[in-house]
Structure formats: C-alpha cells, structure tokens
Amino acid sequence: MDDSSNDLSKMIKSKTTISLKANQHYKPLFFRASDKDEKQALLHLIGSEPSLVIYDTLEQQLQELVKCRFPAFVPTPENMQKAVSDILNGTPAEDYGVWVYYPWSKKLVHLTDEDEFIEIRTSRNKQKITTPELQTLLKKKIGIIGLSVGQSVALTVAMERICGELRIADFDTLELTNVNRIRTGLHNLGLPKIVIAAREIAEIDPFLKVVCYTSGITEDNIDSFLTENGKLDLLIEECDSLDIKVLSRQRAKAHQVPVIMDTNDRGMVDIERYDLTPDYPIFHGLLKNIDYNGLKNLDTKQKIPFLLQLISVNTASKRSRVSLIELGSSIGNFPQLASSVVLGGAVATDVARRILLNQLHISGRFHIDLDAMIADEQPVDHLYRPKTFEPLRLDDMLSIAAAVPADAGDAVQPSFETLKKIVTDAGLAPSSGNDQPWRFLYKDGRVLLFHDISRSYSFGDYRNMAAYTSLGSAIENFVLSAQQSGLGVSTTLFPLKDNQQLIASLTFADANHKDVESNEFTGLADYLDKRCTNRKVTQRQAISLPDLDKLSKMVPWFSGANLQWVTDVHQLTQVGKIISAVDRMRLMHPHGHYDFFHREMRWSDKEAMEKRNGMDVHTLELPPEALIALNIMKDPEVIKTVREIDGAQALRSASLPHAATSSAIGLLSMPSYTPADFVIGGRIAQRLWLQSTEMNIAFQPLIAPLYLFPRIIFGNGEDLPPYMIDELQILRQQFLQIFPGSNERGEVFLFRIFKAADVEKRSLRLKLEDILHVV
Known part of the structure; x- marks a missing residue:
C-alpha cells in the first residue's frame, strides 16, 4: 500500500469519527429577528458558518396564507402584494416570522411563526x-x-x-x-x-x-x-x-x-x-x-x-x-x-x-x-390431489376368497372373544404413517388378510412395498397373539399368485400341529401393546455388543435377511444427513407434501379421535416452535413458494439430532425387491422392535430414504423432477458407503435404537369393526 493510500485511510477515519461523535443533533435552533438578541445571534451564525445554506421563501408562504384565509380571493400581482403587505404590517420581511437553523445540515430556513405555519401547512387537511x-x-x-x-x-x-x-x-x-x-x-x-x-x-x-x-x-x-x-x-x-x-x-x-x-x-x-x-x-x-x-x-x-x-x-x-x-x-x-x-x-x-x-x-x-x-377473481388452488382408490368392500373380499383353495379340514375355530383379541393385537402393528392398510376376513377357522390400498396409497409407498412391510408386521402380531392364546397358525403368503390384494391365509390349528409356525418367539406377545415409536432426542449412550447380538438373533438366517448396524458417531451423523435430505425432498414434492400434511398428520385431539389413523402431531415430540413451523408448511401455497426459492434448507439437518444421539442405526434388507420379501421383512422388523421393547430400548423407524431410493433404482426416477433425481443419486452412493450391498436387494427397514424415557402420547388405532369381517 502506498503512502497516499495510508494518508487517505487516516483522513477518512478521522473525519468519520468526528462526524459520528458530533453529528447527534436533532433539535433545530430558532431565531426571531424581531428580538434584538436573537437577531444578533442570527447575524453571528450567518457570518461565522461558511457552509451555511439559506432558504428564504417567506413571501411565497405569506401568499399561501392569503389564499388559505380567503379561498375565493382572485389574486393579481397588485392585490396579492397589498395583501402580503397587510400581513407584514410594516415589519421588514427579514424580521418577520422565525429563522430555523438545522445544525446537522447547515441549513437556515425562513418561516412564518408557529400559528401561521400550522395554519398554512394543515390547510389542505x-x-x-x-x-x-x-x-x-x-x-x-x-x-x-x-x-x-x-x-x-x-x-x-x-x-x-x-x-x-x-x-x-x-x-x-x-x-x-x-x-x-x-x-x-x-x-x-x-x-x-x-x-x-x-x-x-x-x-x-x-x-x-x-x-x-x-x-x-x-x-x-x-x-x-x-x-x-x-x-x-x-x-x-x-x-x-x-x-x-x-x-x-x-x-x-x-x-x-x-x-x-x-x-x-x-x-x-x-x-x-x-x-x-x-x-x-x-x-x-x-x-x-x-x-x-x-x-x-x-x-x-x-x-x-x-x-x-x-x-x-x-x-x-x-x-x-x-x-x-x-x-x-x-x-x-x-x-x-x-x-x-x-x-x-x-x-x-x-x-x-x-x-x-x-x-x-x-x-x-x-x-x-x-x-x-385487489386480486384475481379465481385464486389458484395448489392443493395436490393424488389418485384415489375405493375402499376394499366386503363383497370384494368374498369374491377373492371364493378362489382360495379350501384348507385341509383340520382348522381350529377359536372363540369369538379370542378371535377379536388376536385381530386387535394384529391391528397394533406399525404401519407407514399409521395408515393401517389391513382388513381381516374370518370364516371357518381361517383368516384371510387383505391389503386395502385406499388406506396406504402414497408417494412413499412405491409399488406398495411400505404397505407389504406393514402387513408383514401385522402377520407377526397375529401369529404371536394366537400362540399366546394357545393356538397354532399355519401361514401361506399370497395364496392367489395373480392377486396381490390377498396377502396371506392364516389358518388356526392345534398348537402341536406339524404345519404351524414355531413358537420360539411367543414371549414377545407380552409387548404387543407396549411397542411404540419413540422420537425423543436424548444424550447418546453406547449399546453393548451382547445387546446388539441379542437383537441380531431375531433375524433368521434361513430367510435370507441381512441386518447391518452402524454405531460409529461419524457414520451416525452421515446417516442423519441423508435421512434429513430425503425427508426434505418428500415434503417438497407435491404428492409427498400432500401425504404427510393432509393424509398422515392429525392436527388436533378431535381429529385423531374421529379418524383413529394417521399420526397425532404431538407424537412427533417436536418443540413448540417446530410444531408451529410444521403447521405453516402444511399450506400448499406456502410450500409452492418454498419450492420456488429452494427454501426450507433447515430441514436438511432436521434428523441429525435423532441420528447422532442413537446408540445404533440398523438396516434390515431382504434378498430381492419383491412383495413376498417385504412381507417377510416386515415380520422380522416387528420381531426386532418387540425384542427392543422387551430390552427397554427405544426404537424409531427412519425409513424416508427407503421410500425414495427405489424410485431411482427400480423406477428410473418415476414421478421425480430431475433435480431430485440428481440429488438422490448422490445420496444413494453415500448410503451404500455406510450400508454396502447390492442395488437389487429389498431394503425393508431403517431404524434407530437408543435409551430414552417412555413416550407420553401414541397414535390411535382403527376400531375392530373397521378391520375385521366375520362371515
């Protein structure tokens, strides 16, 4: 830097400091020249202030005063001059009124005095x-x-x-x-x-x-x-x-x-x-x-x-x-x-x-x-309305059931009270958005489990795989509850290969029958009504290897299922970033936004009680300010603007606290991306969850990535805008670095386990009459 630059910097700093310290005046000074002392002070100001600028429009102001007082007055140069002279009444113009000095701008303004000034200035009021x-x-x-x-x-x-x-x-x-x-x-x-x-x-x-x-x-x-x-x-x-x-x-x-x-x-x-x-x-x-x-x-x-x-x-x-x-x-x-x-x-x-x-x-x-x-006559309605399906009717189920081969004839018929308990327990299973997509049809010792797509159709349920996972969890609950009641269950998945609405045939049998399922995990039935999603954020506690091993043993080797654990804090944080980014995409997408805010969320106790499905917003365990932000985001007009400005970037870290404070995050996968593998995976996921509940370990699904990744793996970016496809491709590679594996596998369940206090509120379940039909 040359000397001239140094000099300029010093001079600027000096002048700026003086300006900020001295230039704090906000009251003008008044000089009435009709007063001898004030006139002398005015003369001194004019003579001593070289930067003074004088504004003297008194004659114009007095002409305005004449017009204000005499609105019908038709002025000519002669009669206006006389009217102004009458107001001055012999006082020299420079001595009339008041001189107002503004120290901050070095301006001196000649005005009529207060009463006349107010009269003139407010005349047009x-x-x-x-x-x-x-x-x-x-x-x-x-x-x-x-x-x-x-x-x-x-x-x-x-x-x-x-x-x-x-x-x-x-x-x-x-x-x-x-x-x-x-x-x-x-x-x-x-x-x-x-x-x-x-x-x-x-x-x-x-x-x-x-x-x-x-x-x-x-x-x-x-x-x-x-x-x-x-x-x-x-x-x-x-x-x-x-x-x-x-x-x-x-x-x-x-x-x-x-x-x-x-x-x-x-x-x-x-x-x-x-x-x-x-x-x-x-x-x-x-x-x-x-x-x-x-x-x-x-x-x-x-x-x-x-x-x-x-x-x-x-x-x-x-x-x-x-x-x-x-x-x-x-x-x-x-x-x-x-x-x-x-x-x-x-x-x-x-x-x-x-x-x-x-x-x-x-x-x-x-x-x-x-x-x-001041608006257009027809405001634009930005609410996304997805494809809809008619609810599954009893006649539909009976028609499908008629094609199912008869059982061997040795089915056991439970009492009606036992049947109600078993199906009620099955209905306690977890489901995506608590949509509860199951319907049970009972006849002659056999229960047919149907998928009601009208309840589960959503942006996240790509090719119904989220629903199949939920239905698998319901099967697991059904079997455990039946075993707890002293019954055996023989399970057949997709008994009609050409109709995937019928998920399973569940036949009651004697507990010792050769074809019933193993009762190895029957003790987990004690936790069916205790299992819940826990979304609390607490201080991280490491999990012991014996506890991880105990959970891993819930995954049967013969099923082809694979369970991968992440316990490293850095990797947990990376998973949290991926989950947050995908969650944000889901909320930014019109269909995903509709699902979360208008299909899944229940915004009041009254709504939760009336519908008995979806998620009570308070189960999200969010602080008040976050709940308010969520309430704001449910407006499709708001989210449309947020999309346009690529906003809501804070959502990219929304899941970080949950992931980073986890004891471990697990990914359960099956060999293939098929309905049967997802139903089986759903059973295993529920078993893991119940075992965690028995061990007093909190459990939370974190499955947003598993909702959207399949769209780029198996669907060529179906229904996704290009920018989302590009971001998902990057996130997918990051995910595979943490959870290595083939893109062809069926990624069924991503979840966190941790230590936390019990939840205060749980989502409600449909009434038994809404899910069980007896013929």
Missing part, C-alpha cells in the same frame, strides 16, 4: 380535519415505541399534524439493511434511528414538540414515557422486543392509555382501548397467563412460541409464513417491505386520529389486506 378538530388534536400527546415501522408512523403523524407532542423511543442505529423500509439517506448509516426520525420530523414541522428516549424503553423509564409532563393520549407500539411489547401494554393498561400496533403484514392493526375498558386483556388475551416478568428471563428461542402465538401464524400472509420457515436459514431477520411499512404508517395514523377525536371506540384485531382486496 380541511374539511377532512375541521378547524375545531385540529385544535383538539394540537393538544394531544402520542408516544411511539420502535422506529423501523414506527418511523413511517411518526412521519405520517407529523405530516398530518394530529398531535402537539410526539414522544419517540428507540435505542438502535441505522444499518444498510434497514434502508429497504426506513426513509432516510445513506449518509445517516450508523446514526441512531431516533436521531434520524427526530431530524426528519423537525424538517417537516420544527414546531412539533418531539421528546426523544434515546435508550429505548426499559422497566425504569416506561412510566416516565407514558406520563411525564402529562399522560399520553395514545401509545403506538412498534418495537421488536416481545418483552417490551408486553411491558408497555401492562403499564399502559395501568395508566389507562389506549394502544395501537400495526404489524405491516396483511395490514394487520391491533387496537386495545385500556382507556375505555380498563380490564381489557393485553393482546386480546392471545398470550394467556404470560406477563413481562414471565418473559424477560426467557432466551430468544423460548420466546418464539409466544411471538408466533401473538401474531396468529395461521392468519399471516403466505410470504410471511414462508419467511418464518426461512428464518435462520436463507434469511437472518424477519422481512419487511417498504410498501407494507408505509401502508402501516397511514393506517396507524388514521386509526390514531379517529381515536383522539373520539370517533372510534372499539378494541380488536383488523386487517387491510391488499392481496385479498
């Missing part, structure tokens, strides 16, 4: 604001907390002149990212927002009294802000801090000061009339049992659920909901647009004026939603 109304407003005091959105409000209040005193509070300084919505010049970067706002107001109306709280609002000064030198007539709260939002309302309520807030999204305005209804709940009761003291000690993450509850996420605009998902990922702060902020300034000022004039008395939340008011 008439008769939207009458003269008596103006006189009422000039006595009012308004406070504004927060000067991002609040700056627009403050400037609009000042321009409309709906108060005589304006108190403003903000502690922050201007950054370049603020200039997308704060009206100011770039030379003000680094200055306090409150200084910028106060200067702008002074340059609009130097007579408007502006009181600045440069440290913002705190516990120590909130009462002063509300009451010192006269109680506020209205508080306009526009700050970012949830703590201060609540504190300011608590104290405003105590002092019976009404509060309004504009949220610059869908034109949302809150009005809280503590002056008229002193017991009105803060924020309309949206934050139940939460006050300032309950909030101030929470960290930012802990406050998020309350903030989202406050802004009523479900009523927010689509783009705002997208932004909530993207916070901390593609954006660092919640976005605000100048158009919305300026609209908010207008709306807040309009509401404030009507409250101050006793023309508006209500409390509540209101929207001035331009997107809804």
